[in-house]
Amino acid sequence: MPKANETVLEINLTALQQNYNYLKSKLQPNTKFLAVVKAFAYGNDAEAIAKHLETLGADYFAVAYTSEGIALRKAGIKTPILVLHPQAVNFKTLLEYRLEPSLYSLKILEEFIALTSAENMQNYPIHLKFNTGLNRLGFTDEAINAIAKILENNDAVVVKSAFSHLVASEDLNEKVFTQNQIKKFTSISHNVIDALGYKPIFHLCNTSGILNYPEAHFDMVRSGIGLYGFGNSAKENQNFTPIGTLKTVISQIHTIKKGASVGYNRAHIAATDMKTATLPIGHADGIGRQYGKGKGFVVINNQKAPIVGNVCMDMIMVDVTNITCNEGDEAIIFDQTHTAEALAEGAKTISYEIITAISQRVKRRYLK
Numbered sequence: 001m002p003k004a005n006e007t008v009l010e011i012n013l014t015a016l017q018q019n020y021n022y023l024k025s026k027l028q029p030n031t032k033f034l035a036v037v038k039a040f041a042y043g044n045d046a047e048a049i050a051k052h053l054e055t056l057g058a059d060y061f062a063v064a065y066t067s068e069g070i071a072l073r074k075a076g077i078k079t080p081i082l083v084l085h086p087q088a089v090n091f092k093t094l095l096e097y098r099l100e101p102s103l104y105s106l107k108i109l110e111e112f113i114a115l116t117s118a119e120n121m122q123n124y125p126i127h128l129k130f131n132t133g134l135n136r137l138g139f140t141d142e143a144i145n146a147i148a149k150i151l152e153n154n155d156a157v158v159v160k161s162a163f164s165h166l167v168a169s170e171d172l173n174e175k176v177f178t179q180n181q182i183k184k185f186t187s188i189s190h191n192v193i194d195a196l197g198y199k200p201i202f203h204l205c206n207t208s209g210i211l212n213y214p215e216a217h218f219d220m221v222r223s224g225i226g227l228y229g230f231g232n233s234a235k236e237n238q239n240f241t242p243i244g245t246l247k248t249v250i251s252q253i254h255t256i257k258k259g260a261s262v263g264y265n266r267a268h269i270a271a272t273d274m275k276t277a278t279l280p281i282g283h284a285d286g287i288g289r290q291y292g293k294g295k296g297f298v299v300i301n302n303q304k305a306p307i308v309g310n311v312c313m314d315m316i317m318v319d320v321t322n323i324t325c326n327e328g329d330e331a332i333i334f335d336q337t338h339t340a341e342a343l344a345e346g347a348k349t350i351s352y353e354i355i356t357a358i359s360q361r362v363k364r365r366y367l368k
């Protein structure tokens with residue numbers, strides 16, 4: 001791998017392919033695979049990731065917002081795209097780009113039908129989201145008859161899929177709760193078929209659901225974090241390869257005398273003479289202030305260098321007192337060995353948060 005001479009996020013498309021193949025190996029041959037590429041494919045780069053997954057045969061993509069789906073269409077993605085959280089204000093552009101909305105309340109369903117009917121659409125694909133316990137978005141099971149009534153004698157839309165989302169699929173202490181969600185969704189699936197008179201695609205599992213609840217794959221699964229290399233448990237992490245390596249370079253080295261302070265607000269006071277390295281990456285690049293004051297670290301010449309004091313907007317200072325290093329040397333923020341998940345744990349957060357936070361000003365580079 002080329003050495004970094006500025007801050008760069010390297011994206012390993014071979015690792016992406018390995019993760020995809022591993023997840024696929026957990027499925028029945030006819031179970032469909034929806035790749036979740038919201039939030040710039042979890043901070044990686046939605047266009048490059050989606051293009052690669054399209055060549056690998058992913059059946060569906062999902063994004064959170066309409067604008068994310070438009071970007072994929074503009075990049076030439078032809079695969080169906082589910083918009084998980086569309087807003088009615090964007091319905092017209094959603095139709096223009098053949099994006100498929102997740103509809104979660106009678107109000108938003110009626111609004112969408114009013115528009116598609118006015119535009120003389122026929123069988124426009126929609127997806128019904130059911131709430132089975134997350135209490136975030138979704139119809140209750142009691143809404144099924146009302147939904148069927150709205151859809152009766154209406155050919156502007158067709159229900160392509162019905163789905164729900166697991167609350168704690170990675171947490172085996174919540175197995176009973178999850179099994180109850182699975183039961184609820186199974187019952188919803190029967191009621192939906194009865195009410196509509198046809199069978200849409202049913203889907204429930206995210207990455208940890210795929211791994212922990214093989215009995216609940218239904219017709220399709222939705223994976224995000226697994227594609228990007230995290231299995232949400234020490235055991236499963238071994239079967240995945242993180243696709244992103246975030247690295248940067250030492251801009252300057254300072255010798256700090258005992259009693260002197262480092263960084264804004266004098267958050268660090270040197271207890272002894274020390275040496276720090278300044279790196280061109282800060283909270284505007286996605287390394288939040290919670291990683292400051294020793295909670296986060298980088299790796300320089302194979303040794304851990306803790307972040308000293310407060311994270312600045314464009315820089316961090318790290319402790320290199322016991323590390324032989326020079327200006328221009330590479331610093332690893334995370335890679336396949338020093339994972340984003342391990343870094344996140346130090347600041348009491350999760351891999352999802354740190355990788356989606358890597359901002360758009362960080363240069364992306366692709367490895368095949």
Ligand SMILES: *Cc1c(COP(=O)(O)O)cnc(C)c1O
Pocket residue numbers: 036038084165205206207208222223224225226
């Ligand atoms: C983000 C999201 C997913 C992906 O979850 P992972 O844990 O990353 O696999 C799946 N389904 C829905 C509804 C989501 O919002």
